[in-house]
Amino acid sequence: MTPQPPASSPQPLSSIFMRLIEFWLNHGSEFLSAILRHLALVAASVGVAVVIGVPLGVLAYRRPRLGSPLIGLANVVQTIPSLAMFGFLIPIPLIGGLGAKAALIVLILYALLPVMRTTVSGLKGIDPSIREAGLAMGMTDWQLLSQVELPLARPAILAGVRVATVVGVGTATIAGVIGAGGLGEYILRGLSSVDSIVILAGAVPAAVLALIADFALGWLEKWSEPGRQRNRRLQTGAVVLAGIAALALLIGGLLWSERSQGRIVVGSKNFTEQVILGEIMAQLIERSTSLKVQRRLNLGDTLVCETAMRAGDLDLYVEYTGTALTAIFKQPVILNSDEVKARVAASYAATGRTMLPPLGFNNTYVILVRGDDARRLGLRTISDVAKYTPGWRVGFGAAFLDREDGYRGLVSAYGLRFAETPRAMDLSLTYLALAERQVDVISGDATNGLIAKLDLFALEDDRHYFPPYHAVPVIRTETLNRHPELKIIFDRLAGVITNQEMQQMNYEADVERRDVSAIARGFFERHPQSHQPITSPQ
Amino acid sequence: MRQPVGTWLNGIVDDQSSSPPAIEFDGVTYRHPNGPLVLDDFSLAIGRGDTLALVGRSGMGKTTILKLINRLLLPNSGLVKVEGRTTSSWDAIHLRRRIGYVLQEVGLFPHMSIARNVAVVPHLEGWPQEQITRRVDELLNLVGLDPAVFRSRYPRELSGGQRQRVGVARALAVDPPILLMDEPFGSLDPLTRAEMHQEFHRIQSQVRKTIVCVTHDMGEAFALGTKLGVLAKGRLAALAPPAEIIHSDDPEVKVFLDALPKVEIRENTKQTK
Numbered sequence: 001m002t003p004q005p006p007a008s009s010p011q012p013l014s015s016i017f018m019r020l021i022e023f024w025l026n027h028g029s030e031f032l033s034a035i036l037r038h039l040a041l042v043a044a045s046v047g048v049a050v051v052i053g054v055p056l057g058v059l060a061y062r063r064p065r066l067g068s069p070l071i072g073l074a075n076v077v078q079t080i081p082s083l084a085m086f087g088f089l090i091p092i093p094l095i096g097g098l099g100a101k102a103a104l105i106v107l108i109l110y111a112l113l114p115v116m117r118t119t120v121s122g123l124k125g126i127d128p129s130i131r132e133a134g135l136a137m138g139m140t141d142w143q144l145l146s147q148v149e150l151p152l153a154r155p156a157i158l159a160g161v162r163v164a165t166v167v168g169v170g171t172a173t174i175a176g177v178i179g180a181g182g183l184g185e186y187i188l189r190g191l192s193s194v195d196s197i198v199i200l201a202g203a204v205p206a207a208v209l210a211l212i213a214d215f216a217l218g219w220l221e222k223w224s225e226p227g228r229q230r231n232r233r234l235q236t237g238a239v240v241l242a243g244i245a246a247l248a249l250l251i252g253g254l255l256w257s258e259r260s261q262g263r264i265v266v267g268s269k270n271f272t273e274q275v276i277l278g279e280i281m282a283q284l285i286e287r288s289t290s291l292k293v294q295r296r297l298n299l300g301d302t303l304v305c306e307t308a309m310r311a312g313d314l315d316l317y318v319e320y321t322g323t324a325l326t327a328i329f330k331q332p333v334i335l336n337s338d339e340v341k342a343r344v345a346a347s348y349a350a351t352g353r354t355m356l357p358p359l360g361f362n363n364t365y366v367i368l369v370r371g372d373d374a375r376r377l378g379l380r381t382i383s384d385v386a387k388y389t390p391g392w393r394v395g396f397g398a399a400f401l402d403r404e405d406g407y408r409g410l411v412s413a414y415g416l417r418f419a420e421t422p423r424a425m426d427l428s429l430t431y432l433a434l435a436e437r438q439v440d441v442i443s444g445d446a447t448n449g450l451i452a453k454l455d456l457f458a459l460e461d462d463r464h465y466f467p468p469y470h471a472v473p474v475i476r477t478e479t480l481n482r483h484p485e486l487k488i489i490f491d492r493l494a495g496v497i498t499n500q501e502m503q504q505m506n507y508e509a510d511v512e513r514r515d516v517s518a519i520a521r522g523f524f525e526r527h528p529q530s531h532q533p534i535t536s537p538q
Numbered sequence: 539m540r541q542p543v544g545t546w547l548n549g550i551v552d553d554q555s556s557s558p559p560a561i562e563f564d565g566v567t568y569r570h571p572n573g574p575l576v577l578d579d580f581s582l583a584i585g586r587g588d589t590l591a592l593v594g595r596s597g598m599g600k601t602t603i604l605k606l607i608n609r610l611l612l613p614n615s616g617l618v619k620v621e622g623r624t625t626s627s628w629d630a631i632h633l634r635r636r637i638g639y640v641l642q643e644v645g646l647f648p649h650m651s652i653a654r655n656v657a658v659v660p661h662l663e664g665w666p667q668e669q670i671t672r673r674v675d676e677l678l679n680l681v682g683l684d685p686a687v688f689r690s691r692y693p694r695e696l697s698g699g700q701r702q703r704v705g706v707a708r709a710l711a712v713d714p715p716i717l718l719m720d721e722p723f724g725s726l727d728p729l730t731r732a733e734m735h736q737e738f739h740r741i742q743s744q745v746r747k748t749i750v751c752v753t754h755d756m757g758e759a760f761a762l763g764t765k766l767g768v769l770a771k772g773r774l775a776a777l778a779p780p781a782e783i784i785h786s787d788d789p790e791v792k793v794f795l796d797a798l799p800k801v802e803i804r805e806n807t808k809q810t811k
């Protein structure tokens with residue numbers, strides 16, 4: 001269902017660089033806060049990993065029977081792909097969910113292993129006669145640890161911190177999928193709109209941050225080597241205190257920045273249309289009520305949104321009826337759109353959600369031909385093209401070719417034959433290939449912004465082969481009961497967005513690269529009646 | 539225990555008959571975990587103020603004996619007593635702070651300056667800073683290292699012999715009544731070694747400590763020891779004043795005395811056990 005813009009043609013490096021700079025300048029304060037947030041996530045998680053990991057490392061060293069399983073566990077954690085880990089955590093109460101808290105948990109788990117391991121190896125590397133000397137001088141366990149063992153292991157521990165930090169800068173970009181913010185948000189935004197500049201806008205600073213962290217900690221490692229003159233006693237105490245205070249501030253700040261008390265959390269999946277709809281819903285609430293909104297746009301896929309909603313971390317997002325029926329509620333495909341709506345509404349109601357009135361458009365599969373062919377040959381329905389297709393070339397996306405309810409079903413439903421076996425093409429290229437007469441018929445998404453712009457014509461599915469994918473806002477029933485005014489404002493949005501208007505807005509985002517919040521503002525200018533402030537019934 | 543150990547020592551009268559020996563081994567058996575049987579029914583008594591020079595081939599268990607005294611090791615059977623109490627009944631920390639220990643491997647703390655190394659035990663004992671500073675300078679002078687030069691250096695900036703002397707200074711820091719020295723002058727040149735022997739006698743004439751000094755140099759053993767112990771096959775082959783040892787007709791001792799020069803050469807090149 002992902003609307004895809006055309007792939008951008010190769011550009012000279014200098015122009016990429018100029019556009020990158022331009023992007024950063026245009027997003028100045030947002031960009032800066034993304035960097036700071038990214039740094040805060042990494043610093044806080046590595047900090048906590050040190051506070052936990054060093055004592056665990058000491059334990060593993062002193063009591064191998066207790067410690068070795070711990071290291072083994074940390075090893076296992078390390079092998080879990082970070083994307084999967086963020087996914088696992090969403091439904092888990094207290095530590096999981098969306099946002100910075102869950103991101104911190106994951107980042108801490110990843111940072112623990114390098115810190116623990118280097119602590120153990122640093123301690124093991126100490127010359128036994130030095131430890132023996134400490135004991136012979138009458139040091140207690142704690143004195144031996146704090147005055148001899150830890151100072152001698154410090155360069156090794158710092159090496160572990162360095163690894164953890166560099167890896168953390170990378171992993172933190174993936175935390176974008178659960179809405180934790182930071183530079184990953186640009187990368188995801190760029191990926192969902194196939195805009196390499198936006199991807200680079202997040203990836204380049206992330207790489208630079210990793211390099212800077214690597215260099216700075218490498219320097220600290222050298223500086224902390226044994227045998228350098230410093231006022232150790234004062235310094236260690238002060239550094240530890242300042243570090244813990246900074247850590248508490250960081251974590252407090254991160255969590256405070258996304259407190260959602262009393263806010264309506266509006267989400268979206270990770271493609272353009274979803275982000276636009278999420279922004280429209282957010283603005284709708286802000287314009288019509290006194291409620292506060294927290295945006296968690298550009299999350300992962302359907303599963304992420306569904307799990308987050310069930311966990312209570314997400315109040316509202318837009319789903320498609322066909323997707324809800326098959327992907328979320330695992331029911332067989334039904335073609336009658338009223339029946340699909342009824343079943344989905346019932347399934348949502350049974351699981352604590354309420355399906356709000358459909359927005360209007362149906363983002364289903366469509367079979368597209370060129371507008372001039374349609375006019376010249378008088379084509380209106382898919383049945384109409386059956387007699388021409390034996391001489392035509394086709395381009396279908398790979399997913400459409402593979403799916404049981406895609407190409408094969410389509411061919412048998414309409415008795416279609418083609419000049420050659422269909423070519424699997426990149427979905428984003430099929431629209432251009434059709435317009436440029438390389439192929440004559442393609443499959444596409446009904447709301448893709450290029451359909452109108454390239455003068456393509458969507459043939460009517462007269463045999464009702466494709467299941468309906470009507471866009472419906474879904475809200476947690478608990479939230480709706482607490483704020484009944486939401487019912488009123490979403491009723492006003494019912495049926496307002498047509499396929500043409502959705503195509504237009506997708507085009508503005510994908511091709512014209514307009515800002516999503518500006519696109520949403522444009523929407524409300526066109527539909528002033530749908531966002532009148534209402535008097536709160538509370 | 540905020541009181542420096544040394545002040546306690548000043549009240550001691552050298553009276554061996556009425557008080558128990560400072561150090562006593564009674565039928566001690568010790569086997570290293572997964573290692574050889576080192577001591578077998580080993581007995582030994584060292585009177586207060588005595589200096590026992592312990593000689594024996596490499597691997598005979600000299601270091602093991604020292605570690606049994608300061609409870610770094612506990613015997614498998616038999617009793618090791620310090621000042622009349624078994625080491626297992628002593629609080630280990632308390633016991634070790636009363637016993638200066640010069641390690642065979644020296645074992646200076648590489649992340650601490652020389653001054654801080656020497657001051658380790660005074661620090662643990664919570665001495666005031668000015669007293670520590672004064673004591674450190676005193677000790678560095680004592681072992682022939684100019685405090686102005688060496689105070690703020692780090693162990694890796696010292697030669698082997700200089701490090702060894704710092705090790706001695708560290709062991710003497712709180713003026714402990716008992717001193718264990720494991721080949722303390724091994725890597726000193728003959729001249730410095732002679733100087734250290736003189737210092738040794740000077741310290742002993744002022745405050746008589748109970749000392750166990752392991753050495754592989756027979757000359758050193760004769761120069762320092764009031765008693766001389768020859769260790770062979772897990773037992774003491776002889777324990778007597780130097781003058782008597784020379785005339786001993788014990789075969790073990792004779793063999794040892796004859797073989798000693800060769801052993802000395804071998805041990806010298808090996809540095810550590």
Ligand SMILES: Nc1ncnc2c1ncn2[C@@H]1O[C@H](COP(=O)(O)OP(=O)(O)O)[C@@H](O)[C@H]1O
Pocket residue numbers: 570571572573574576594595596597598599600601602603811
């Ligand atoms: N930690 C240990 N584990 C096992 N065996 C050891 C250990 N330390 C010493 N030994 C063995 O115990 C014996 C006595 O060692 P040691 O007391 O160091 O001898 P010395 O100091 O007389 O050279 C040697 O055979 C040595 O190999």
Ligand SMILES: [Mg+2]
Pocket residue numbers: 600601602642720811
């Ligand atoms: Mg030895």
